[in-house]
Amino acid sequence: xxxxxxxxxxxxxxxxxxxxxxxxxxxxxxxxxxxxxxxxxxxxxxxxxxxxxxxxxxxxxxxxxxxxxxxxxxxxxxxxxxxxxxxxxxxxxxxxxxxxxxxxxxxxxxxxxxxxxxxxxxxxxxxxxxxxxxxxxxxxxxxxxxxxxxxxxxxxxxxxxxxxxxxxxxxxxxxxxxxxxxxxxxxxxxxxxxxxxxxxxxxxxxxxxxxxxxxxxxxxxxxx
Amino acid sequence: xxxxxxxxxxxxxxxxxxxxxxxxxxxxxxxxxxxxxxxxxxxxxxxxxxxxxxxxxxxxxxxxxxxxxxxxxxxxxxxxxxxxxxxxxxxxxxxxxxxxxxxxxxxxxxxxxxxxxxxxxxxxxxxxxxxxxxxxxxxxxxxxxxxxxxxxxxxxxxxxxxxxxxxxxxxxxxxxxxxxxxxxxxxxxxxxxxxxxxxxxxxxxxxxxxxxxxxxxxxxxxxx
Numbered sequence: 001x002x003x004x005x006x007x008x009x010x011x012x013x014x015x016x017x018x019x020x021x022x023x024x025x026x027x028x029x030x031x032x033x034x035x036x037x038x039x040x041x042x043x044x045x046x047x048x049x050x051x052x053x054x055x056x057x058x059x060x061x062x063x064x065x066x067x068x069x070x071x072x073x074x075x076x077x078x079x080x081x082x083x084x085x086x087x088x089x090x091x092x093x094x095x096x097x098x099x100x101x102x103x104x105x106x107x108x109x110x111x112x113x114x115x116x117x118x119x120x121x122x123x124x125x126x127x128x129x130x131x132x133x134x135x136x137x138x139x140x141x142x143x144x145x146x147x148x149x150x151x152x153x154x155x156x157x158x159x160x161x162x163x164x165x166x167x168x169x170x171x172x173x174x175x176x177x178x179x180x181x182x183x184x185x186x187x188x189x190x191x192x193x194x195x196x197x198x199x200x201x202x203x204x205x206x207x208x209x210x211x212x213x214x215x216x217x218x219x220x221x222x223x224x
Numbered sequence: 225x226x227x228x229x230x231x232x233x234x235x236x237x238x239x240x241x242x243x244x245x246x247x248x249x250x251x252x253x254x255x256x257x258x259x260x261x262x263x264x265x266x267x268x269x270x271x272x273x274x275x276x277x278x279x280x281x282x283x284x285x286x287x288x289x290x291x292x293x294x295x296x297x298x299x300x301x302x303x304x305x306x307x308x309x310x311x312x313x314x315x316x317x318x319x320x321x322x323x324x325x326x327x328x329x330x331x332x333x334x335x336x337x338x339x340x341x342x343x344x345x346x347x348x349x350x351x352x353x354x355x356x357x358x359x360x361x362x363x364x365x366x367x368x369x370x371x372x373x374x375x376x377x378x379x380x381x382x383x384x385x386x387x388x389x390x391x392x393x394x395x396x397x398x399x400x401x402x403x404x405x406x407x408x409x410x411x412x413x414x415x416x417x418x419x420x421x422x423x424x425x426x427x428x429x430x431x432x433x434x435x436x437x438x439x440x441x442x443x444x445x446x447x448x
Contacts, residue, residue, distance in 0.1 A: 013399070031254060042259060047348070048398060
């Protein structure tokens with residue numbers, strides 16, 4: 001079994017769920033002991049399951065929220081009040097923070113500037129030296145990425161995660177675009193210092209599961 | 225980061241019983257071996273014995289000239305040694321039945337965290353909680369039934385109106401969300417973990433472990 005095959009069949013999940021037939025399990029284990037990507041995946045999955053067990057044990061089933069309440073109960077009224085208050089807060093936030101920031105970004109985008117792009121072409125996650133991108137405040141992050149392509153895929157999905165693990169953005173790339181190295185832009189307001197991750201997935205023609213093709217990690221430093 | 229290149233330099237450090245390399249080796253392959261053995265032996269104690277035996281044989285083989293010809297295939301070598309140790313264990317128990325039959329008679333050994341599993345950081349625990357919170361009640365119920373109550377997967381999937389593939393995708397998504405933070409929180413090298421590992425077999429340090437090897441390897445110890 002090679003890495004692409006392991007990704008294609010979702011070997012890690014099958015292995016962790018003990019769903020693999022004997023022969024396949026042995027084939028995957030042969031690969032697993034040699035592939036650090038898969039080993040990391042399995043170890044992370046094992047740690048995740050271990051912690052999920054603890055969390056689920058701590059929260060017995062039949063927890064609240066599922067019980068039906070009469071229409072317009074005090075809960076619903078409280079919720080409506082909270083929603084109205086939230087909307088007010090959102091409105092204020094948009095006017096005082098979001099819109100001014102967008103204005104600043106548009107102004108920055110309209111002005112001539114020299115922007116540096118960081119190359120991830122040699123920066124797959126198993127490498128030792130992590131690419132470093134230094135960005136100025138208010139400037140977007142530009143990255144050169146070369147996608148591993150395969151005829152099986154009708155599109156490719158690029159997913160960015162911030163240093164805290166939250167989703168920073170997703171880009172869908174056509175096979176035509178993927179033929180050449182891409183210049184990818186991450187908006188300025190999504191950029192903060194820390195280690196980012198870019199996952200590249202292949203989307204098959206049928207509605208089958210997507211295949212993870214590569215993961216890139218890179219360090220972002222705000223240069224002020 | 226726990227990525228290491230398994231090459232001549234790594235093997236050479238391992239051969240020289242370098243503490244840091246030994247710790248990485250024990251931690252990295254220890255978890256993989258534990259996963260490999262979890263459904264193949266009847267107790268965690270036996271799995272631990274077999275893991276120790278595998279380590280001892282690999283380290284012994286490295287001391288012999290030509291013991292490992294292709295240093296970049298260390299992982300495959302560890303896997304094959306583990307297979308041999310497992311086979312000998314089955315034989316020593318007088319079991320000639322196939323692994324399949326054996327597994328039917330011996331349910332999975334405890335999959336609770338073992339001695340080598342690292343304690344998750346607060347950030348990792350927080351991410352796991354968030355993952356569970358963001359799931360629907362049905363998904364949490366599914367995980368609870370499978371991981372805590374260890375119910376039949378087909379039965380619970382049928383009850384909740386989902387396919388088996390749904391469970392894999394659920395685990396895959398959760399794992400992807402967790403993987404980043406897991407990777408970022410890889411612990412620094414700690415010698416006490418190595419000492420703990422070695423103490424499991426009653427050995428104080430790796431050098432004495434090798435010196436104490438009986439002529440026929442530790443197999444005689446396991447076979448008792």
